[in-house]
Amino acid sequence: MAEQRVTVETAFFRPDRVTAYQWFEGAPDIPRSRYSGSGMAEVYLRNSSSQPMRVARLRVNGRDITQLGKGEDIVWWRLRPNPLPANAFGELVIRFRSVPVQPVRIEVQLQDGEGITIRVPVTPPVVRLESFSVGEDGRQLFVYLEYTGGGDLPTRVRKVYLDGSDVTRRARVLSRNRWQGLCPIVLDLPQPLSTGSFHYLLIETTAGAIGLVFRARDGFFPLGSYGYVTPEEYATNDVNLYVSFSGLDKQQLDNLWNHHVKAISMVAGDGKPRADNIGHPALWAYYLADEPDVQDYYEQGLPADRRVGAKAMEMVRRDEACYRADAHALTFLTVDLTYKPANWYIYGRIADVHNTDPYALLVGWNLRQVYEVAETARLASAPTPAVITYQAMWIEPIGKPSDAKYPRMPTPEEVRIMMHYALATGAKGLISYIHCTERVGEQMFWGAKDYPEVWAVIGKTYREVKTIAPILAHAHPAEMVTSQADGLFVKALVAPEAVVLVCVNERGKSLPHRYVSQPLPASTLEILVPPWLPLRRAYLVGEGAFTSLPCRLLRGRAHLQLPEIESACVVLLTRDDSLTNRLAAAYRATPARTR
Missing domain, CATH: 3.20.20.80 (Glycosidases)
Structure with missing residues (x-):
């Protein structure tokens, strides 16, 4: 029997993470019922042959969806990249309108007649890959896993693969025990990733494997x-x-x-x-x-x-x-x-x-x-x-x-x-x-x-x-900051080298013909310190500059004194002043515009 040339690396069902916010619609015939969520089946394929491969026919639970109509229970599907390149990886995604009531049976027939059958349980994963980004020079990959429950035993990262190569030794797992539901990973790459190039990331954990096909981006922040x-x-x-x-x-x-x-x-x-x-x-x-x-x-x-x-x-x-x-x-x-x-x-x-x-x-x-x-x-x-x-x-x-x-x-x-x-x-x-x-x-x-x-x-x-x-x-959102100040909205974004706090003064009021502002007095925040990053310094972020703010560490928490806030501000916390010095120097080195 001939060896199968296209194989399944991993497959799982990714349910929607539905928020509790209340939505309304302006059009009278759009349903007002609460969105209960759906999800997608994700299948990660490896093409070991010397020829690119296309999907000739796709069946889901016995139904041919190759040529998909509008208004169907399956909304869209794709193979990306298409065709699946020779000696490379690809992602087959099938988006459902509602959560399937039974495990998803996927039958893939490739252009050469080869067939693959996958059974994907409709089971929420214990671990989800929630964000990734590529460093400015293309030599680092930042990945955030989130633990969404469903497992009693500790979940740990076992192996990390990039494009089929074991790069575990190049991966820094910043929190081996789940911290605030997060597991940040920094992957130091052997060579830079070219912008737009396709890559396959596979992370094996004690709770199962997670895959992702992505296109590399640089550090451009639009x-x-x-x-x-x-x-x-x-x-x-x-x-x-x-x-x-x-x-x-x-x-x-x-x-x-x-x-x-x-x-x-x-x-x-x-x-x-x-x-x-x-x-x-x-x-x-x-x-x-x-x-x-x-x-x-x-x-x-x-x-x-x-x-x-x-x-x-x-x-x-x-x-x-x-x-x-x-x-x-x-x-x-x-x-x-x-x-x-x-x-x-x-x-x-x-x-x-x-x-x-x-x-x-x-x-x-x-x-x-x-x-x-x-x-x-x-x-x-x-x-x-x-x-x-x-x-x-x-x-x-x-x-x-x-x-x-x-x-x-x-x-x-x-x-x-x-x-x-x-x-x-x-x-x-x-x-x-x-x-x-x-x-x-x-x-x-x-x-x-x-x-x-x-x-x-x-x-x-x-x-x-x-x-x-x-x-x-x-950076990635994290639940790690508390405040007792009335009218202060504050959220934290965590990164390997810093924590960013975004603060909004909600005391103002939007009226039909004007906005009534009310300054928010100085207040104190308490920030849970990540296990990989002592937060000893805090800075108010300005235009290419930083203003030091009072900050002290006490029993695993940073206590920060915020200044009066007119409308909104951003605060950076880190271990010392080396990061802010680098950021300020990088800002000055960019093409002069207003300066």
């Missing part, structure tokens, strides 16, 4: 904006990424690149990259589509509760077209607020970067709901990174009064607060909507350009974030 192609205005405000609703031409990309601004360019009408975009150094990612969940709502011939995900297989095809045409640029997909939260869980894993846009005041929300959306979107797409587009605009009807709850531009304080709520979830980038002002039909879309104080606070916040972006790029 601080972006929508608007017109005006890179000189973006560069002077430390915007490093321009996002376009249309395909950019070479001249526009050249202009952006000359101002040290990267770009996200929309794919062409056929879902493929523009020829003059491929390989351009300014091109960070291809925009697969804007808000496919909104398009789903208008899908004809389907009941409202079966529409979400109707565009998913088209997004899968566009993602494949982009990475096959351009091996280095990433893919990017914006998912709106329609059919929430199912939309984020259904679309979140398709592209390399998941983006959502909680425009709080525009839809009549309180500002805290930016955090709720961003946190849900992160969990929905994990371990795919999520970025957040925040509101820096408002819509004014022409010739009639507005019926909006907040018929005005967000104030600088509100914009800064929304940006910090997004950061508090571990978002891997921020994007402003929008810089320009333009008339659309009988409405004026007012952008930040016409509100200098708003544009200024965006720049100030971007420069503060840029100061610690190398840490934020690989």
